[in-house]
Amino acid sequence: MILSKFDKFLIHRQSLIEQYTKGDMTKDEFIEANYAYINSTDLVPFKKLDNVKKAIFNYQYYNVIAKYYQKRAHELSHKHGAKDDFLEQANYFYSKKDHVTLKLLQLIDYQGVEAYYVRVKSPALKRKLFEIVLKDYDSLILHSKNETLLNTLIRENVFINETRTSLVDDYINKRY
Numbered sequence: 001m002i003l004s005k006f007d008k009f010l011i012h013r014q015s016l017i018e019q020y021t022k023g024d025m026t027k028d029e030f031i032e033a034n035y036a037y038i039n040s041t042d043l044v045p046f047k048k049l050d051n052v053k054k055a056i057f058n059y060q061y062y063n064v065i066a067k068y069y070q071k072r073a074h075e076l077s078h079k080h081g082a083k084d085d086f087l088e089q090a091n092y093f094y095s096k097k098d099h100v101t102l103k104l105l106q107l108i109d110y111q112g113v114e115a116y117y118v119r120v121k122s123p124a125l126k127r128k129l130f131e132i133v134l135k136d137y138d139s140l141i142l143h144s145k146n147e148t149l150l151n152t153l154i155r156e157n158v159f160i161n162e163t164r165t166s167l168v169d170d171y172i173n174k175r176y
Contacts, residue, residue: 005042005043006043006054009037009060010056012037013034013064016034016037017030027175031064031068032068034067035064035067038064038065045061045062045096046058049103049104050107052107052137055104055107058096058100059097059100059101059142062093062097063093063097065089066090066092066097069087069089069090069093070086070087070090072086073087074175094146097144098148101132101144102148104142105132105153105156108136110153111136112137113135113153113158114132114135114158115130115131115133116130116131116164117129117130117161117162118130118165118169118172119163119164119166119169119173120166121173122173129144129145130143130145130153130159131143131164131167132144133167
């Protein structure tokens, strides 16, 4: 069976997740390895999101890049001139990811979706970061703090207004 470059990306990402989960790599190494893989390929996001697989790929693609820039920003002092540039890039890619998340939810008509706030150590993220679980897709886990997306989840009756431990708690609560 010949795998598409997108399938290869998702398989590679899953391999990195397993390495991280087993403790074979740190969060920093995980983020760097994901970013390096994207840069070593000619992967680009799909322009037309007409199926779930394309939307999942685009979500992961934008998430990888956003996390990389976020990590780079956190590595710099507040006085460093590039810090704001990295944060701006991170926010740009997070917004692209949020747009894809909305499209993905529309594609599945909000079926098999459960969303809730997650327990976080960061005071800045309390009652802001929420988790979206797509139960019919191997319990795919998405995260956001986008208010428009949150309001849409509430309107679609799939948001539970409570705080839970994230299904990937160790990852989201580990600092860069």
